[in-house]
Amino acid sequence: MKLSPRQEEIVCIVKENAPITSEALAEKIGVTRAALRADLAVLTMIGALDARPKVGYVYSGKTSNGLVYQQISKIKVSEIMSKPVTVSEDTMVYDAIVFLFLNDVGTLFIENNGIMTGAVSRKDFLKISIGGTDIHKVPVGVIMTRMPNIICASEDDNAYDLAKKIIEHEIDSIPVVEILKKSDGKDQMKIIGKVSKTNITKLFVKLGEIEN
Amino acid sequence: MKLSPRQEEIVCIVKENAPITSEALAEKIGVTRAALRADLAVLTMIGALDARPKVGYVYSGKTSNGLVYQQISKIKVSEIMSKPVTVSEDTMVYDAIVFLFLNDVGTLFIENNGIMTGAVSRKDFLKISIGGTDIHKVPVGVIMTRMPNIICASEDDNAYDLAKKIIEHEIDSIPVVEILKKSDGKDQMKIIGKVSKTNITKLFVKLGEIEN
The missing domain is CATH 1.10.10.10 (Winged helix-like DNA-binding domain superfamily/Winged helix DNA-binding domain)
Structure with a gap:
């Protein structure tokens, strides 16, 4: 201005x-x-x-x-997140890729009994697919990025901070999680949403919209 | 507000x-x-x-x-675009994928004598890689999306309109081109940059930055 x-x-x-x-x-x-x-x-x-x-x-x-x-800092992650697409650790890489295409997403999150254990991106899938591996025989649990090496966000975080994390850590998509406290002190994450660069770009477009 | x-x-x-x-x-x-x-x-x-x-x-x-x-509508595409990564049509798919990883981008643009002829995304590469094709023997020219079926932008467009195109057409990256007028009336495009969801997310983060 x-x-x-x-x-x-x-x-x-x-x-x-x-x-x-x-x-x-x-x-x-x-x-x-x-x-x-x-x-x-x-x-x-x-x-x-x-x-x-x-x-x-x-x-x-x-x-x-x-x-x-x-204006931006008032927007919560919960307002812009979309549904996460999840598979289990023992899904074969080939089937997971087909699932990725059918859902038209860039990242699959891996769940085990309702707990998020990892994530696999399109990039990870492409890497394994050109390497001569039989992707029908390798489960996603073998190639996924495993918790706790995944940047997460909570519903109440603001969208701006999440966008910053995406850029700083050079990632495509951030899972939105609820923390389940466990008696042994180890926190576990339940995935409830995800925010990708697509969600941020959509938010950017929405912000500039002038209603008539 | x-x-x-x-x-x-x-x-x-x-x-x-x-x-x-x-x-x-x-x-x-x-x-x-x-x-x-x-x-x-x-x-x-x-x-x-x-x-x-x-x-x-x-x-x-x-x-x-x-x-x-x-504030947003004053920002030009030229201010946020990054360098496009290009290969020629006869590059084998396998080599193109390696090039994609080495440059850490999501889309390769295809050039022929300085003229943009197509584009291939990570998604296209993943699709061909799981299909049982010998990707060492198929050139990118076979799988690329070919002009004029590619949404382009010019340097002087505003960044906001470009972000809208990305969302409306569900694409990851838009090439920024210069139009070369040809005598036979057919326009040709020279690629000079690209804007992806990453660039838009970066712009979003920059917009909200408060300098101290």
Whole structure:
């Protein structure tokens, strides 16, 4: 978002003189306090300035992306996740690949008695398929990435943090899990959803939609 | 973004009474015009209201996502695209897959004398690899999706429209092309970049970043 010249001027003055009251600001710029009200409202709303009661305005150091972040950071994983597609560890790789195509997903999650034990991506499947292995005879449990080496998220996490994890760890899809506490102290994960780059791209498209 | 109760009230009144001047609005709410200035500035800025000179405020019918859209729609494809990875049509499928892994991408684009002729995705490669075909003996030209059946974008398109295409057409990656006009009227495409769901997810993360 582009600031107006007046708004840029306000940010400059606040940067140098913080904390500064709106009276002092108005005086420096040479206008009435009322004339500044709209600009100050916009600048605090987008997060460029912080208004501290009885102190004055300070520069927040945030860019104009503040407002986008504000909007994005309220979105929960539960709002954008989709249904996970799961198979059991003893499914043969070939059958798992067919299942992957039938469900048109990029990652299969592996479950054992309702507990998530691993994940296999399209990339993993491609790797094993070109290696001369008889994929009819190898179960997915042999090639999967096994827990706890899988980045997980919870329903209440925010979508933005999850997108960051996807980029930082260079993964396609993150399982959304519920943690089941066990008596021996070892936590187990029950998979309840997944969020992939597709979900994030859809969210991005939805965010920019203008309803008519 | 959440509107304040006062802002909600303003939107409601404008919806019912548009076009309405700020004087009339102030009177209806029972405050001074100056007291409304900040809220009106915010509401027009986020696109909820339109201010028409000498007419008054009208309801734009847009949601509060307007501001996010405004920010997003300025981003050009050229700002987020990455380098395309290309092979020639006669590359054997096996070699192309190895190349795919070495470059850590999800789609290879096929070039012939500098002209883009097709694309092959990880999904296409996986399909051919499990089918019992000798992938050492089949060139990618046989399995690729061929032009003009490929959705393309240009550098100057905006990133938001491209993200929409990715979702609408259910594709992973879109080539960014320059159109070379040919004398026989047939356009040819030179590939200069690509944008995948990864690029969109990265953009999403970048948008929400708050610099310190």
